[in-house]
Amino acid sequence: MDDLEFRRTVYADPHTEDAQVKQSAEQDKGKQAFIDDMRAFDGKLANALKVPVPENLCERLILRQSLESHKQDRRRTRWHIAMAASVAFAVGLTVHMLYQPFAGDSIGTYSLAHVNHGIDHLYNANENNSVDQLNVKLARFGGHFNSAMGKAIFSNYCDFAGVTSLHLIFENELGRISVFVTPADADFKFVEDFSDEHFVGKALAYERAMVTIVGDKDKPLGDFTQRLKDNISWEI
């Protein structure tokens, strides 16, 4: 190891365990002294960087977390007691209020608004719904999945501009895809394709229900729409 390399290595890490550095230092007292110097300098550096930590920071961090989890617990309890109410209702209400002046909007507009406003639970959802669980909810609209559509990480009724609808989220190789099922007699304009800056979607009209599918704009829906069509059957 030449002199320059030695100095660079020690400068980069005065406490280096590099075998060549150690060997050079054993053979040369000057080099050992250089290492000692650099270590002393590093000690000063470490002391200078040791700014005082605010008093009770540790306790405050623990307190803040326990307050936060208390809040979450309460939310969770409510969620269980009033399935369709709570979060979904709040989200629905927001969408409802925001879009009130545009009543009669297309089903696409509502679907996009819903995905955008519920974006947190789109990314936080991690349920694992069986196809039977989905079918129980879908039965209300007269629909039925013949087999599982991949991992269903969220399923709940939501308020869709005052109309009770079903919101499902599937996770697959295309990311997270929302599916909304809305009763056909609700007053929405049918528009087959829709999108905004983040999401892209498609609507399907059936006799008893309208189904919209919304996915990430970067990952087009691919054959998901077709698979859904093939996999869902409706009571006549």
Place this chain on the structure above:
Amino acid sequence: MASKQKRYEALVKAYHGDIYRYAYWLVHDKDIAEDIVQETFLRAWKALDSLEEESKAKAWLITILRRENARRFERKQLNLVDIDDHAVADIQGLTNEASMEQQLIRRQILKLSDEYRDPLLLQVVGGFSGEEIADILSLNKNTVMTRLFRARNQLKDNLETNQTMGQLNG
């Protein structure tokens, strides 16, 4: 739940000091540093299940903190303050507990560019190895070692120049 709680508390106790100091030197402001540390630990709590190895906890927290700091910039892009004015003001707030030499070193640390200061903080405050720093900063190890060398080299040069000037003036 109880074990998650214990795990979190152990994490806070073990690392809050180093994480706070790292945050302080990243943002040069006591209050902002504390805010970011609060956000960091809150996120850590929410994502605690994703931390698989306790030995990686510190690097994991540092990564969360760096992301949190980047978010702060995205949010506050429009009302940025001049970081130099800010830094000097805040450094003076720390005067009481520091010796003259420490203050001198602190000023010089603040004068380093971010690309040199960052790896140095991770090494000296965080106690990370070259490989770990490379991981955290998404750089290769050679680049990290070169920056560490330059950081100390600049610090030493500047401090020596300062001392010489001090002697001349004195």
